[in-house]
Amino acid sequence: MEYFIYIGTLIAIYATLTISLNLLVGYTGLISIAQAAIYGVGAYTTALLALHVTNDLLISFLCASATGVLVSLIIALPSLRLKNEYFLIATMGFQAIIFSLFMNLEITGGASGLYGIPHPTLFGHTIRTPLEKFFVALALAVVCYLLALRITNAPFGRLLRAVREDQTAVASLGKSVFRIKFSVFVFSAVFAAAAGTIYVYSLTAIDPVAFALDESIFIITLVIVGGTGSLNGSLLAAALLILLPEAFKFLAIPDAIAPQLRQVLYGVLLVFFTRYRRQGLIGEYRDVLK
């Protein structure tokens, strides 16, 4: 039973990450592969805070989001001056630099990561059981979904789509394209970093590998499989792609090759969807990936 609750928590974390990235990729046309780095910054902030200062859940969320925003500013300011491939490569550069910091700094525990992180508290109550943690993760995913829904349906959402379709037209109307992209980048970082908080408290440990380039590519895969520009698609993809490899456990696939097979499956999905179904499972805007 606990196993299923853990899977549920994992789905909620990836749903949050996917929705937050979809705002960038699907609505604004910015294909960033630094999402795992920002997620990691949130996670390390939470872990260090819990180990040395406080394990209050709300303060953790707040501080994780704050450092997440700070790092996203550092990434966005230079990267947003570049287009398409070059934006992607610049974010990939930041992903590699930040991952290298996680792996090599003393304070982040190097390659072995951090462990023995206390359970979080919320209004004096200690959140100890996996079920309670699942509800915290679910709450974050729901808040992220609702806010993203609100933003994309608001006039600002139309502005985002306009930037995606024709930047020059938006600029000619006197809107600052840079400022629009910048705001959505920062908003996305808040939730990616908050997902890091959930990760740390549900595992009470950190493994830096969880924030490597592969992870960023996996989150992009989730966005594309679900459908760029579709929030429901992101939810669906997070659920499907986390559950699918779990089926290996019931198919008696040897443990030695199961993790490899899982990666191959994700790779095949990324290739398949970029080749044959660029609108994703339930996306409507075929033109995002053109």
Place this chain on the structure above:
Amino acid sequence: MSVLAQFAVNGIVAGSVYALIALGFALIFTASRVFHFAHGGVYTLSAFAGYTALVTFKLGLVAGFLAAIVVAAIIGVLINILLYEPMKAGGVSPFVAMISSFGVLIIITHMTAMVWGSNPVVLSRGGQTTVYRLGPIYTTDAQLLIIGFAAALAIALYIFFRHMRLGIAIRALGNDSELAEVVGMPAKRLRHISFIVGSGLVGVSAMLIGLNVGIIDFNMGNEVILMATVAMIIGGLGNVGAAAGGGFVLGMIQNIAIWKIESKWQMALSFAILIVVLLFKPNGLFGEKRPATGL
């Protein structure tokens, strides 16, 4: 001083390694405008193909290299035929092909791990390594081979792209593939040739580098392809000679930096250089002014 000289020699070796990978990567980019990240996967797979011929079946060094080259060329051109060409024909931009390419990289890398295992294996041609000593500086025959091959290849490709019809045609193709087709160039065939040659070269590189390091593993292509990307961009996009130059510069910087900065920061340093170059010198150190790259 002699320490610095040794670092410089190490830098030339590392630079040649990056240049070798960047050359094929840049050749493919020049022809197709795709950042072919799966090149890293082709590199890994060809090293294991060479390993199978050389170590498992003991067929000798020549067969090892041949196996690596043939496997690399076939996989490379298959990726183009099955993925990039249909995408291009469907009007999809090279940018989306680049994202697809990440998927192919993941597939090849992890399939290799499924077939050959996820532990490193020893790639050795048997016999002893000859160490050369020049004053206080040491180098090995495998390293000299890498430097020599990289230099010869860079010069050959430079001449090919500047002075030979086929090379000039491939460059024209990269700049404007529609126009190239309008004037009657066999665009598709030229791209296939570029994938065969570029991938075949990475097969040679994989064996040279694998023999120099002595061990190979399924992850070996990932870091290498990232460094090739950095090399190609800091050298100058769409120009094969510049990519090789970028590789040399990157290798030199990394190794001379060891003098002051611990080697664990090499990756971060390389990407920091990449970001600075992207922002302030988007045409690269040796690139021409070329708005066609889209920067």
